[in-house]
Amino acid sequence: MSRKSIFILGLILVFVTFNVYLFYSAPEDVNNTRAEEVEYTYSSQELFTILAGVNDKTRTLYTKSIVGSGKKAGLKFDENWELDNVDAGPLPALFLRETSLLIEKSPVELGLYLGSDFPISKANKFEGLQSKKFQQLKKDESPQFFFDKASKRNVAMFPDFASANACVQCHNNHKQSPKIDWELMDVMGATTWSISADSLTTDQLMEYISVYKNSALDVYSSYLDKVKGFKESEIPSIGDRWPSEGYFLPNVMTFTDSVDNLISKHLLNDIFKTRLP
Numbered sequence: 001m002s003r004k005s006i007f008i009l010g011l012i013l014v015f016v017t018f019n020v021y022l023f024y025s026a027p028e029d030v031n032n033t034r035a036e037e038v039e040y041t042y043s044s045q046e047l048f049t050i051l052a053g054v055n056d057k058t059r060t061l062y063t064k065s066i067v068g069s070g071k072k073a074g075l076k077f078d079e080n081w082e083l084d085n086v087d088a089g090p091l092p093a094l095f096l097r098e099t100s101l102l103i104e105k106s107p108v109e110l111g112l113y114l115g116s117d118f119p120i121s122k123a124n125k126f127e128g129l130q131s132k133k134f135q136q137l138k139k140d141e142s143p144q145f146f147f148d149k150a151s152k153r154n155v156a157m158f159p160d161f162a163s164a165n166a167c168v169q170c171h172n173n174h175k176q177s178p179k180i181d182w183e184l185m186d187v188m189g190a191t192t193w194s195i196s197a198d199s200l201t202t203d204q205l206m207e208y209i210s211v212y213k214n215s216a217l218d219v220y221s222s223y224l225d226k227v228k229g230f231k232e233s234e235i236p237s238i239g240d241r242w243p244s245e246g247y248f249l250p251n252v253m254t255f256t257d258s259v260d261n262l263i264s265k266h267l268l269n270d271i272f273k274t275r276l277p
């Protein structure tokens with residue numbers, strides 16, 4: 001059985017257990033219905049919360065264990081990483097953008113966008129209703145969920161905090177940055193998700209999670225392809241070791257195992273927390 005099927009099986013198990021729990025812990029009158037008739041649906045808000053957690057784990061893994069440790073080991077990360085003559089990998093914000101481009105090409109209809117009111121890249125500037133909601137988000141420092149009539153989509157915005165000095169330093173020193181006084185823990189932007197559906201079945205929810213995960217893994221895989229074609233820099237050895245151990249990069253399988261591990265733990269801990277009283 002492939003690792004992918006093991007992951008999907010794992011997810012199915014989590015959801016089956018979860019639904020069985022909901023069924024047996026449900027009030028009397030619900031228990032009177034036969035088990036097969038109970039179809040649990042998830043609100044768009046629940047989907048967004050789950051995806052935000054999964055994205056958070058994946059992005060943190062990439063930011064800390066690949067970019068953070070990688071830089072110390074001598075790897076480079078650059079906004080122009082895709083150019084032929086640049087021997088570098090994608091910055092975290094670009095990793096997310098590539099992921100969202102792949103999600104767009106998938107069969108599920110899911111928007112993912114990292115925006116800001118003072119963006120380095122003009123394409124990342126919030127407009128219209130999202131811009132208004134972002135101001136509210138900065139005040140509350142908590143997620144915003146709303147329906148956007150213009151796009152007919154349910155939207156969720158999650159704060160993106162300057163959680164490390166590297167965020168502040170890089171943005172403040174960037175030539176194109178319209179703001180040069182970012183401070184640690186400022187809300188620098190918002191990860192913004194959108195879908196047109198109001199509610200989802202368990203199968204659909206799982207499909208969204210898989211599409212997100214596979215897109216992120218494909219981006220990691222294209223980074224490794226880039227590394228293998230480095231022109232001037234030494235090519236790091238790609239296998240089961242991580243940059244924290246030296247000039248290494250985990251192969252797709254090793255990286256996938258870590259992502260799966262983090263995601264499953266998140267699904268187990270956080271979904272149960274959001275759903276159960």
Ligand code: HEC
Nearest residue numbers: 079093114115116119120121124161162166167170188189
């Ligand atoms: C080494 C430089 C660097 C570091 C470190 C960095 N960023 Fe960025 N960030 C960029 C660049 C360059 C862009 C623009 C990418 C693009 O073209 O879309 C960007 C984009 C963003 C955006 C989208 C809005 C915009 O400015 O275009 C947000 C939000 C953001 N970064 C937040 C963060 C946070 C939070 C951290 C730390 C956890 C961080 N960044 C770390 C360079 C950096």
